[in-house]
Amino acid sequence: MKKFTIAAAFAVLAAPAFAQDLTPTLGDVARGEEQFNRQCVACHIVADADGNVLAGRNSRTGPNQYGLIGRLIGTDPEFGNYSDGLVALGEAGEIWNEENFVGYVQDPTGWIREKLEDRRARGRMAYQVRAEEDAYDLYAYLATFSDLEASAEETVTQ
Numbered sequence: 752m753k754k755f756t757i758a759a760a761f762a763v764l765a766a767p768a769f770a771q772d773l774t775p776t777l778g779d780v781a782r783g784e785e786q787f788n789r790q791c792v793a794c795h796i797v798a799d800a801d802g803n804v805l806a807g808r809n810s811r812t813g814p815n816q817y818g819l820i821g822r823l824i825g826t827d828p829e830f831g832n833y834s835d836g837l838v839a840l841g842e843a844g845e846i847w848n849e850e851n852f853v854g855y856v857q858d859p860t861g862w863i864r865e866k867l868e869d870r871r872a873r874g875r876m877a878y879q880v881r882a883e884e885d886a887y888d889l890y891a892y893l894a895t896f897s898d899l900e901a902s903a904e905e906t907v908t909q
Contacts, residue, residue, distance in 0.1 A: 773821045773848055775891035777884075783892025786885045790878070791816075797896050805896065813876065819847050820890070820897035836863035836872035852893075853886040 787795075787806060796807035797816045805817065814830035824845045825837035833841075845851060845866065854862040859874035880886045 773894065773897070775849060775887070775894050777849075778887035778889070778891025778894075780888075780891045780895055782885075783888035783890070786880075786889050787892055790880060790885070791889070794876075794878070797893070816893050817896050818898070820852070820894045822847050822897075824851065832875065834863070834873055834875045836867055836869070836874055839872075840866055849887070849890050852890045853883065856880040856886045856889065857883065 784806070787797075792807040792810065794810055794812035795814070795816050796810055797805045798807075799805060799817055807816075814827040814833075823841040824847055825833040825839075825841035827833075840863070851862075851866075854865075855874075855876075857880050859876040859879065860872070863872045863874045864870050880889065
């Protein structure tokens with residue numbers, strides 16, 4: 752019983768070390784909102800679970816961005832048009848954290864190829880965010896539509 756208690760205590764204490772911090776580090780939410788309304792609304796919306804559109808227009812070319820931060824990559828159940836590369840990354844346990852998001856939106860296909868180490872992998876998002884600062888701002892904005900604490904806890908249990 753003593754060994755079990757020690758093992759359980761270690762697991763509880765170690766869990767925060769395995770959790771991913773999903774909190775934005777460099778982005779500005781207000782600038783991210785401007786960038787989203789300028790660059791992303793042609794293909795994406797942010798709609799809550801009740802279907803209320805919180806940002807964007809009624810476009811459905813790309814997946815809903817609500818709850819994106821902390822979600823496994825390529826796993827929005829309401830969007831069925833992910834590239835094989837994004838699906839493979841999700842199956843490998845990759846989540847949308849700041850590093851992955853910023854890398855992806857700046858060069859979707861290049862980022863997927865690098866992550867999978869497969870030069871033939873492709874993404875379906877053709878648009879690229881040109882400035883790294885804009886990518887960080889977008890992440891910060893989209894993080895406001897995600898439960899970062901719950902997502903970090905889910906990451907630990909996966």
